[in-house]
Amino acid sequence: MTHISENAINILTALTFKNIGNAWAFNNLKHLKHSVEICELLEKKVNEPVNEHIFRQRYNDICQQIENLGMNCDGVTALGDSDFPIVRGNVKDSNQPIVIFYKGNLELLSKHHTNLAVIGVLTPDKQIEQDERQMVDSFVHDGANIVSGLALGCDGIAHHQALLSGGKTIAILPSPLNQILPKQHIQLANEIVEQGGLVISEYYKPALDFRTQSKYYIERDRLQALFSDCTVLAASYSPDSKDPNNSKIDSGARHALAKAKEYNLPRAVMYHEKYTSHPMFDLNRQIIKEDSPNAIIISPEQPSSFHNWLKQSLKQETAILKSSEQANLGF
Known part of the structure; x- marks a missing residue:
């Protein structure tokens, strides 16, 4: 160390x-x-x-x-x-990160970088994976770092594609750095660091029971939101989803999306009319309704249009911060 x-x-x-x-x-x-x-x-x-x-x-x-x-x-x-690192958004005291254990380039969490959290379902189909990879590739080529939770499915795809596209990615763990979860992604975590990325955790001790581990997952999800300029949902079930082709209905992505909204940070969803009846986009549709009429929808056919919006949004935020700093200095 x-x-x-x-x-x-x-x-x-x-x-x-x-x-x-x-x-x-x-x-x-x-x-x-x-x-x-x-x-x-x-x-x-x-x-x-x-x-x-x-x-x-x-x-x-x-x-x-x-x-x-x-x-x-x-x-x-x-x-x-x-x-x-300084958090993004308006984060209440009890949600503030206090201690960070890290492996890799900690500077990637700086607000000087554009960080986009890309999260989603554990079991995406081939079409979702293809569209997510295209979206992440576009983000990376526009200069963004990719943040995610190293989980199976959409998280792992986001990290992997960021590396394939020559970008940097940040993995946030629900476990100590010496006990990577899931174990299937130990090698991916190593590759993230080797290619100039970052792996972080709030924990130095593993969870000893299911309740504590669940707490770690939810706490991890809030970090995805507060260390990102926007939280992007690739695809996810909602808590009420039913899928005849999948008995495992997971909707953990909703925690990070809820925190992004709570912190007054942008959130976006990948969506296209071809997904109209797809149950893995139930949460996407729910977010669109909740955020209407200002919902941020990313078409997998034209993901770069979203980043143009984001850059403009960040410019406005930077101008507000500079005005605030000047006011504090008496200008």
Whole structure:
């Protein structure tokens, strides 16, 4: 491991105490603090013993667990560190990322890049895969990085096509860096890093039960939204879908799309009239209805028209940010 800040370990240690979550950490630890100061803050919040000795014991235990990540992790960065990535959108305190474990080029999360999350169903058919690949290829050639969750199906297709198109891609895991999920994509994760991309996780310990693992998946989904300028749905069932050709109805993509809307970030869907009765586009149709009349629809026949819209949208956002910065400076 090449880089791990004391600040990151201090924050991870604070998060081991009961009733301490992301919101508390975001509000109290966004500026670098010594462990003594953190202990004083914890004493006011938690109903368990807190002192420097207890804090240091937990600190050392976390250091050992992080050491076990070995060469799978290049570094750990946390809120307050100079290299900690800034999120997109209006993200509430409890949803803010606090600590990121990474392998690869962390700078790809910078807001200087155009990052597009491309997500979808676990079992797309050949036509969906073909259209998604064409869409991702267009995004990459227009200069975008591709963000996804390394899952089977549409996520894996997005990552793979980004690499084939000569682009960079960012994989966000629901597991520690040394326990890639799904296992079928361990090699893909390695290729992402080898070709200048990035793999990240919020976790240094694996989930020990189904409930915790489900929580990790949902938390992963929010990161897809808040580290992307737009969340793009390739194809997905809705929770109410029925498909006579598929007994496994998954609609996990809805979590990231819901978070994009909550954070006031753009979301888009791949769609064409040829999919009118296709159950794997039920969620796409639902999003179109929810976002009507301003729904962003990407035709697999002309995906580049979407990126023209996105570039214009980002220009407007940059102008607003610059105006805000100038106002803060007194201009």
